Amino acid sequence: MKYLIFAGGKGTRLWPLSREKKPKQFHKIFFDETLIKMSVERLTKFVNPDDIYIITTSMYVPLVLNECKEIKKENIIVEPVGRDTFACVGLAVFIIDSMFKDADITILWSDQVIKHENIFRRALQAGEEYAIKNQKIVQIDVKPTCPSTQLGYIKIGKQLDNTNGFGVFQFIKFTEKPNYRITKKFTESYEYLWHTGFGIYPKGTLLRLYEKYTPESSEVLKKIVKLWSQNKDFYREYLKLDKVSIDYKLFEKVDPSLIVEIPADIGWSDVGNWKSLKEVLEKSPRDNVSNSNTLLIDSENILSLSKSKKFICTIGVSDIVIVETDDAVLICNIDDAHRIKDVVDILKVKNTELI
Numbered sequence: 001m002k003y004l005i006f007a008g009g010k011g012t013r014l015w016p017l018s019r020e021k022k023p024k025q026f027h028k029i030f031f032d033e034t035l036i037k038m039s040v041e042r043l044t045k046f047v048n049p050d051d052i053y054i055i056t057t058s059m060y061v062p063l064v065l066n067e068c069k070e071i072k073k074e075n076i077i078v079e080p081v082g083r084d085t086f087a088c089v090g091l092a093v094f095i096i097d098s099m100f101k102d103a104d105i106t107i108l109w110s111d112q113v114i115k116h117e118n119i120f121r122r123a124l125q126a127g128e129e130y131a132i133k134n135q136k137i138v139q140i141d142v143k144p145t146c147p148s149t150q151l152g153y154i155k156i157g158k159q160l161d162n163t164n165g166f167g168v169f170q171f172i173k174f175t176e177k178p179n180y181r182i183t184k185k186f187t188e189s190y191e192y193l194w195h196t197g198f199g200i201y202p203k204g205t206l207l208r209l210y211e212k213y214t215p216e217s218s219e220v221l222k223k224i225v226k227l228w229s230q231n232k233d234f235y236r237e238y239l240k241l242d243k244v245s246i247d248y249k250l251f252e253k254v255d256p257s258l259i260v261e262i263p264a265d266i267g268w269s270d271v272g273n274w275k276s277l278k279e280v281l282e283k284s285p286r287d288n289v290s291n292s293n294t295l296l297i298d299s300e301n302i303l304s305l306s307k308s309k310k311f312i313c314t315i316g317v318s319d320i321v322i323v324e325t326d327d328a329v330l331i332c333n334i335d336d337a338h339r340i341k342d343v344v345d346i347l348k349v350k351n352t353e354l355i
Contacts, residue, residue: 001047001051001103001104001105001106001128002051002052002053002096002100002103002104002105002106003043003047003051003052003053003105003106003108004053004054004055004077004089004092004093004096004105004106004107004108005036005039005040005043005052005053005054005055005108005109005110006054006055006056006085006088006089006092006107006108006109006110007025007036007054007055007056007060007064007109007110007111008055008056008057008060008079008082008088009023009024009025009082009110009111010023010082011023011024011025011111011271012340012341012344012355013150013272013273013274013337013338013340013341014029014271014273014274014277014340015328015330015340015343015344015355016323016325016327016328016329016330016354017029017305017307017323017325019354019355020355021059022063023060023111024111024271025039025110025111026060026063026067029271029277029305030277030281030289030291030305034067035110035111035112035113035271036054036063036064036067036068036110036111037067037068038113039108039109039110039111039112040052040054040067040068040070040071042114042117042120042121043108044070045117045121046121046125049070049071049072049075050072050075052071052075053075053076053077053092053096054068054071054075054076054077054110055076055077055078055079055088055089055091055092056076056077056078056079057078057079057080057081057082058078058079058080061076061078064076077091077092077095079091079238080233080234080235080238081235081238081239083238083239083241083242083243084242084243084244084245084246085245085246085247086214086217086241086242086243086244086245086246086248086249086250087238087241087242087243089107089206089246090210090214090217090218090221090241090246091221091224091238093105093206093207093210094207094210094218094221094222094224094225095225095228097204097207098225098229101204102203102204103203103204104128104131104132104200104201104202104203105200105201105205105206106124106128106198106199106200106201107197107198107199107200107201107206108197108198109196109197109198109270111270111271112196112268112269112270112271113267113268113269113271113277113280114266114267114268115266115267115268115280116265116266116267117266119264119265119266119267120140120264120266122164122165122166123140123166123262123264123266124140124198124200125164126163126164126165126166126262127140127163127166127200127262128200129163129164130161130163130168130260130262131200131201131202132202132203134260135202135203135205136202136258136259136260137199137200137201137202137205137206137254137258137259137260138168138199138200138259138260138261138262139154139171139195139196139198139199139200139259139260139261139262140196140198140199140200140262140264140266141154141193141194141195141196141198141261141262141263141264142193142194142196142263142264142265142266142268143193143194143263143265144183144186144187144192144193144194145187145279146187146279147180147183147184147186147187148183148194148272148276149177149178149179149180149183149338150177150270150272150273150276150338151177151194151195151270151272152174152175152176152177152194152195152247153174153175153178153183153186153192153193153194153195154171154172154173154174154175154192154193154194154195154261155172155173155174155175155191155192156169156170156171156172156191156192156193156261156263157169157170157171157172157191158170160260163262166262166263166264167262167263168260168261168262169260169261169262169263170256170260170261171256171259171260171261172191172256173256174195174247174251174252176245176247176248176252193261193263194268195247196268196270197270205258209250209254210250213250213253213254214249214250217241217242217249220237220240220241221241223237224237224238267280268280272338273337273338273340274303274321274323274334274337274340275303275321275334275335275337275338276337277289277303278303278321278334286300286301286318287300287301288300288301288302288303288304289302289303289304290302290303290304290305290312291304291305291306293306293309293310293311293312294306294311294312294313295311295312295313295314296313296314297313297314297315297316298315298316299314299315299316299317299318299320300318300319301318301319301320301334302314302317302318302319302320302321302322303320303321303322303323303334304321304322304323305322305323305324306324307323307324307325307326308324308325308326310324312324319333319334319335320332320333320334321333321334321337327353327354328354330343
């Protein structure tokens with residue numbers, strides 16, 4: 001099994017901490033380690049580091065090497081430029097196939113929080129066993145805890161099997177980022193899961209899906225692999241790949257019978273914005289989440305994070321995100337945390353030094 005950890009995202013919804021030069025996966029945020037280091041260490045407890053590959057852009061290679069010292073430089077697959085998940089997953093899968101024909105592949109992400117690591121490890125191992133035995137794609141997803149328009153949803157059907165204590169369910173369909181009315185309905189139903197992006201693909205399955213459903217892109221990827229193997233620049237070829245989510249471009253076309261679902265209570269968050277981060281860290285709803293450089297008086301449902309020497313104090317307020325860095329301060333209603341990307345879009349025009 002080869003484990004691919006993707007670490008090229010910009011994390012714009014965690015501004016002002018997450019920046020283009022150092023996005024969220026390279027920050028400790030509220031943790032003792034960075035998200036990417038936590039992702040690697042989570043695996044190395046039961047996986048040989050030689051089987052772990054990190055996919056990132058050229059800008060972040062030094063950060064990856066600094067944070068993930070157990071990963072060899074030759075195990076870093078480098079995008080010349082970020083092109084969303086369809087391109088970067090395709091690049092990694094075609095390169096891995098050129099190195100290990102028909103490899104079993106597990107896809108993971110560097111910017112997610114998993115609180116229940118033992119359950120995650122067991123679910124992953126159960127999923128790998130089932131995928132290899134039955135030659136099925138296995139996705140490990142989680143039950144929604146609240147309506148979210150920032151996540152994809154999976155509809156599951158009947159239970160097909162049980163493997164090592166985990167139920168294996170029929171995959172019905174995928175819905176990418178539905179509106180609030182629909183997400184509320186999904187959250188209230190036992191038939192829907194949040195899509196984490198964790199997938200196990202046996203014996204070159206994912207490469208064959210690219211070849212079947214996106215043949216033109218597959219030909220481009222084959223050219224790229226040839227250039228990569230010769231240590232030649234493939235920037236121009238890479239730009240020919242659509243800048244789009246793999247869910248839209250590929251997975252929505254896949255025969256549902258090829259995929260099964262393992263729901264697992266792994267304490268998961270994609271850390272998509274400050275609100276989703278708070279939800280995974282709070283002990284109970286409306287609890288405050290803050291670091292040591294903060295004093296919250298008669299305040300509730302606050303996320304407060306100071307990453308400089310400045311001290312943050314609130315009195316009699318609620319439902320607010322406060323994030324302070326050396327050069328910027330964010331204050332917003334917690335329910336508007338998903339709109340921080342709008343700030344970044346404006347700053348790209350007005351003040352590029354802040355992004």
